[in-house]
Amino acid sequence: QITLKESGPTLVKPTQTLTLTCSFSGFSLTTTGVGVAWIRQPPGKALEWLALIYWDDDKRYSPSLKSRLTITKDTSRNQVTLTLTDMNPVDTATYFCAHRRNGDFVLSSWGQGILVTVSS
Amino acid sequence: DIVMTQSPDSLAVSLGERATLNCKSTQSLIYHSNNKNYIAWFQQKPGQPPRLLIHWASSRESGVPDRFSGSGSGTDFTLTISNLQAEDVATYYCQQYYSTPLTFGGGTKVEIK
Numbered sequence: 001q002i003t004l005k006e007s008g009p010t011l012v013k014p015t016q017t018l019t020l021t022c023s024f025s026g027f028s029l030t031t032t033g034v035g036v037a038w039i040r041q042p043p044g045k046a047l048e049w050l051a052l053i054y055w056d057d058d059k060r061y062s063p064s065l066k067s068r069l070t071i072t073k074d075t076s077r078n079q080v081t082l083t084l085t086d087m088n089p090v091d092t093a094t095y096f097c098a099h100r101r102n103g104d105f106v107l108s109s110w111g112q113g114i115l116v117t118v119s120s
Numbered sequence: 121d122i123v124m125t126q127s128p129d130s131l132a133v134s135l136g137e138r139a140t141l142n143c144k145s146t147q148s149l150i151y152h153s154n155n156k157n158y159i160a161w162f163q164q165k166p167g168q169p170p171r172l173l174i175h176w177a178s179s180r181e182s183g184v185p186d187r188f189s190g191s192g193s194g195t196d197f198t199l200t201i202s203n204l205q206a207e208d209v210a211t212y213y214c215q216q217y218y219s220t221p222l223t224f225g226g227g228t229k230v231e232i233k
Contacts, residue, residue, distance in 0.1 A: 037222070047162075047170065047213055049222040060220040063121070096169055104176060105217055106160050110169035 002026035004097050004111035011117050012087050022080040022097030029075050033102025036080040040093040089118045122216050126225035132233040139201040141228045143214035148194045158218035161199045165210045
């Protein structure tokens, strides 16, 4: 059974850097084709993909946020970390991590999400 | 970037009736090496993460009721919910995974009439 869980601060101030951790079990990020993605959803709005890290450490970012995003993995701890710099109130959202399944490459399993509010 | 456009924004359907949700992409989602459409459909209920229903346009996930079906190819896709049940009230999203940046549609909210 695959599980993912997001952790990190739920309140950050404008201009601060957000660091979120996705802790997962049930799969390995060393398996060919596997990846972990981050997606966010502002309250009442649609889903927005942020970043994806692959088993071979290839990384992809949303073009609109690329300058502010960094994604890394720690395969020994089964964790993926996302940092988003220069936080702004418009970055207030629920942040999800998801498992990219090998074979069909779809985001098959998601964490429950963590609501991050940006406010002074 | 591939833009995904869903229609309608919202839909009210009577219990037991059919709901038809549409999704259009700005470029073909067919990978010619395997002739598969790289589009997925998700269901999201309030306060919950998205749940994967369909991948490769028409492949239903294990445990998803067979009243959910996906169809289409290229740039035009449909999610059909036959025999709508009360528990199907949710927002549904299409998503392309043909290329990065991965992109989602704006969602279709399904309600009971």
